[in-house]
Amino acid sequence: MTTIGKFFRTTAIKLSLIYLAVFAGFAVFLVLYLNTNTATLLTRQLNDTINAEIKGLAEQYGQRGLPGLIALVERRSRQPGANLYLLVNESGNVFAGNIARISPSLFQNVNSEPKEIRYRLIEEGTVAEGHTALVRVFELRGGFKILVGRDVGEREALQEVARQTFAIAGVLLVILGLISWVFVSRRVLKRIDAVSTTTQSIISGDLSRRLQITGSGDEFDRLAIGLNAMLSRIEELMHGLKQVSDNIAHDLKTPLTRLRNRVESTLAEEGKSDGYRDALEMTIDEADQLIKTFNALLLIARVEAKAPGEAMDDLNLSQIVDDVAELYEPLVEEQGMSFVVSTPDKAPVYGNRELISQALANLLDNALKYAPMETCETEGTSEASSKGAAKIEITVQKNQLGSFLTVSDNGPGIDEDSRARVLQRFSRLDSSRSQPGSGLGLSLVSAVAGLHNAKITLQHTNASSIDSSDKSKPRGLSVSIQFPEQRATANNAGELADIK
Amino acid sequence: MTLSDTSAGNTNRFALPSRNAHETPKEHMKILIIEDDQEAAKYLVKALTEAGHVADHAADGDTGAHKALVYDYDVLIVDRMLPKRDGLSIIEDLRERDKQTPVMILSALGQVDDRVKGLRAGGDDYLPKPYAFSELLARIEVLARRRKPEDVETIYTVGDLELDRLSHTVVRAGQNIILQPREFRLLEYLMRHAGHVVTRTMLLENVWDYHFDPQTNVIDVHMSRLRGKVDKEFDKPLLHTVRGAGYVIRDDNR
Numbered sequence: 001m002t003t004i005g006k007f008f009r010t011t012a013i014k015l016s017l018i019y020l021a022v023f024a025g026f027a028v029f030l031v032l033y034l035n036t037n038t039a040t041l042l043t044r045q046l047n048d049t050i051n052a053e054i055k056g057l058a059e060q061y062g063q064r065g066l067p068g069l070i071a072l073v074e075r076r077s078r079q080p081g082a083n084l085y086l087l088v089n090e091s092g093n094v095f096a097g098n099i100a101r102i103s104p105s106l107f108q109n110v111n112s113e114p115k116e117i118r119y120r121l122i123e124e125g126t127v128a129e130g131h132t133a134l135v136r137v138f139e140l141r142g143g144f145k146i147l148v149g150r151d152v153g154e155r156e157a158l159q160e161v162a163r164q165t166f167a168i169a170g171v172l173l174v175i176l177g178l179i180s181w182v183f184v185s186r187r188v189l190k191r192i193d194a195v196s197t198t199t200q201s202i203i204s205g206d207l208s209r210r211l212q213i214t215g216s217g218d219e220f221d222r223l224a225i226g227l228n229a230m231l232s233r234i235e236e237l238m239h240g241l242k243q244v245s246d247n248i249a250h251d252l253k254t255p256l257t258r259l260r261n262r263v264e265s266t267l268a269e270e271g272k273s274d275g276y277r278d279a280l281e282m283t284i285d286e287a288d289q290l291i292k293t294f295n296a297l298l299l300i301a302r303v304e305a306k307a308p309g310e311a312m313d314d315l316n317l318s319q320i321v322d323d324v325a326e327l328y329e330p331l332v333e334e335q336g337m338s339f340v341v342s343t344p345d346k347a348p349v350y351g352n353r354e355l356i357s358q359a360l361a362n363l364l365d366n367a368l369k370y371a372p373m374e375t376c377e378t379e380g381t382s383e384a385s386s387k388g389a390a391k392i393e394i395t396v397q398k399n400q401l402g403s404f405l406t407v408s409d410n411g412p413g414i415d416e417d418s419r420a421r422v423l424q425r426f427s428r429l430d431s432s433r434s435q436p437g438s439g440l441g442l443s444l445v446s447a448v449a450g451l452h453n454a455k456i457t458l459q460h461t462n463a464s465s466i467d468s469s470d471k472s473k474p475r476g477l478s479v480s481i482q483f484p485e486q487r488a489t490a491n492n493a494g495e496l497a498d499i500k
Numbered sequence: 501m502t503l504s505d506t507s508a509g510n511t512n513r514f515a516l517p518s519r520n521a522h523e524t525p526k527e528h529m530k531i532l533i534i535e536d537d538q539e540a541a542k543y544l545v546k547a548l549t550e551a552g553h554v555a556d557h558a559a560d561g562d563t564g565a566h567k568a569l570v571y572d573y574d575v576l577i578v579d580r581m582l583p584k585r586d587g588l589s590i591i592e593d594l595r596e597r598d599k600q601t602p603v604m605i606l607s608a609l610g611q612v613d614d615r616v617k618g619l620r621a622g623g624d625d626y627l628p629k630p631y632a633f634s635e636l637l638a639r640i641e642v643l644a645r646r647r648k649p650e651d652v653e654t655i656y657t658v659g660d661l662e663l664d665r666l667s668h669t670v671v672r673a674g675q676n677i678i679l680q681p682r683e684f685r686l687l688e689y690l691m692r693h694a695g696h697v698v699t700r701t702m703l704l705e706n707v708w709d710y711h712f713d714p715q716t717n718v719i720d721v722h723m724s725r726l727r728g729k730v731d732k733e734f735d736k737p738l739l740h741t742v743r744g745a746g747y748v749i750r751d752d753n754r
Contacts, residue, residue: 291630292713311616326682327708330721358712365716 012185020177031166042155090143110139296440303447318343337390347403359448362441363407371409408461408478419458455482529574534564561585574644580607588621595622602643634745638697656691659751690749699746
């Protein structure tokens with residue numbers, strides 16, 4: 001029952017039935033129309049024939065009298081496919097004719113419109129089977145009445161043809177309907193079915209599935225291409241989301257556990273109020289750090305999702321860089337590093353000042369953290385490491401592609417194989433584990449670059465001058481962001497991190 | 501939100517800034533807290549009372565809107581998401597009825613556009629949750645003063661330090677002090693709120709127009725530079741660090 005119900009609910013059968021009904025309706029109309037029109041036409045022709053015959057006979061009667069008329073009727077009656085004749089006198093006696101006696105009442109209304117009657121033909125003295133004819137009675141002088149008629153068999157035959165045509169057409173229609181059903185269900189709806197099957201498997205969790213594209217370029221291909229693009233975007237976002245939740249699970253649980261353990265162990269120590277105070281302060285510190293990490297994560301996710309609401313403006317990258325550099329300059333100098341900032345007057349960029357500033361701030365925070373690391377051979381205090389010639393350089397250039405921002409330091413740099421990794425969330429290189437940080441700084445930079453359709457590149461600051469096999473020497477990190485010409489198409493977000 | 505001074509590992513860092521800590525003769529504020537989280541509201545009322553203010557609490561949007569309209573508060577602290585009525589609609593309503601009580605918006609959303617929306621609705625300041633109480637206190641104290649006409653003054657004076665906003669000159673004890681433009685704005689902001697604690701985040705927002713937290717304490721270095729110019733060669737320091745909160749400029753003799 002349900003399978004039949006399902007069958008009738010499919011679009012294929014619905015479409016086929018609708019087509020069938022429409023065509024059948026049209027065919028019925030056509031046949032009926034033809035039928036009535038031809039019937040009318042034929043009836044009129046019959047009438048004309050009958051009238052002409054009557055006229056001819058009446059003339060004959062006028063010229064040659066009764067015997068002439070009888071002779072004419074007799075002669076015409078014998079012709080093959082003859083009209084029907086019946087000549088009677090006032091009392092109803094038959095004088096001539098080729099049909100069997102019929103009801104005398106017919107002769108009462110004379111000169112009326114032609115009538116359809118049943119008659120039997122007399123041929124060679126025998127009485128044939130009954131037929132239908134269209135007849136008319138005409139009164140002649142002297143009380144004679146002549147009936148002239150014509151068999152309607154032709155008309156009937158034509159109607160029969162029409163009926164047959166209709167029957168054949170009906171069968172053809174059903175066959176055509178079946179064919180269209182097969183075609184629609186096989187060729188067209190199969191693809192829709194494929195779409196819904198794919199959709200089902202995506203719903204059940206397999207986000208990597210894509211719709212098939214046949215390459216015919218028809219509506220289904222276009223639909224599939226559109227849906228696939230949508231799926232890719234969704235997968236990308238889902239992936240980001242999953243990564244965030246994984247990250248949260250992993251990297252936020254650790255400090256939370258630490259925090260909890262500290263509180264627990266403090267509670268276990270009795271009666272030391274000083275210890276309580278220290279523990280609480282550390283707890284707040286750690287909670288603050290957690291909140292910061294959490295906020296950074298949310299911001300990255302938001303920027304990566306390209307959430308609307310981040311106002312984009314025509315900005316001058318030089319101005320942004322100068323402002324951030326001005327904010328950091330005292331700090332860099334205090335750390336005993338040299339700070340070189342070179343910006344042209346104008347470097348147009350279409351973007352969000354706050355986010356670009358924050359990305360730059362993150363890069364500077366990193367440079368401040370890592371640049372002094374290798375200037376001092378031995379692990380030491382910040383006092384000692386600041387003695388070296390640590391250097392941070394920010395450059396803004398205008399090129400044919402747009403605006404180009406570079407932040408370089410002369411710290412240890414990042415090895416080629418690790419470069420893709422450092423842009424991911426929470427990834428921290430082993431060498432930096434001892435430093436404070438959440439591992440989110442560069443991820444935000446990468447996300448911000450993505451939002452601006454900018455390309456981020458990580459290199460060694462002095463890659464060319466140093467022998468790559470000599471890894472003990474600091475080669476420095478140089479992070480470049482190529483901002484596109486203003487208002488470039490904001491579509492291709494996905495593959496932004498191209499690592500050289 | 502603000503990362504408190506991490507370098508200091510001393511005691512009392514997170515003590516609520518009390519009247520003693522500020523040592524400024526401060527009129528207490530009447531504050532209305534519109535917040536549906538009972539726990540958070542209770543904590544706020546307690547902390548604000550301890551800081552010497554009078555705090556009132558409304559647990560839902562309707563009550564809050566009614567109280568804010570009928571009574572005269574110095575500051576409203578409005579949670580963004582409230583039962584019965586959205587926090588922003590309360591603010592819009594108040595502003596429409598020409599009630600200009602300063603409003604601090606608290607929001608768990610904490611995103612750039614959320615902040616913009618809040619300020620556009622007529623809020624005066626915005627703080628994403630979770631926040632440090634010291635940050636909230638510093639901000640509402642500044643907000644409460646905003647109504648007063650001191651802002652139109654062209655010359656700020658703290659002790660023997662004088663800042664002329666029109667001629668961009670700073671003089672201390674008759675001695676001219678040369679400041680960089682940003683240092684001038686930093687000092688100007690501090691002096692406008694003389695006697696009141698301003699946090700690092702407030703400085704970053706108002707002097708540099710950034711709404712993010714740099715990992716490193718960039719503000720502290722700027723402050724120490726400013727100190728070097730304003731306080732160093734004079735016997736009495738005017739710029740003070742408030743542990744766990746921020747900075748304040750004040751003349752201790754007054």
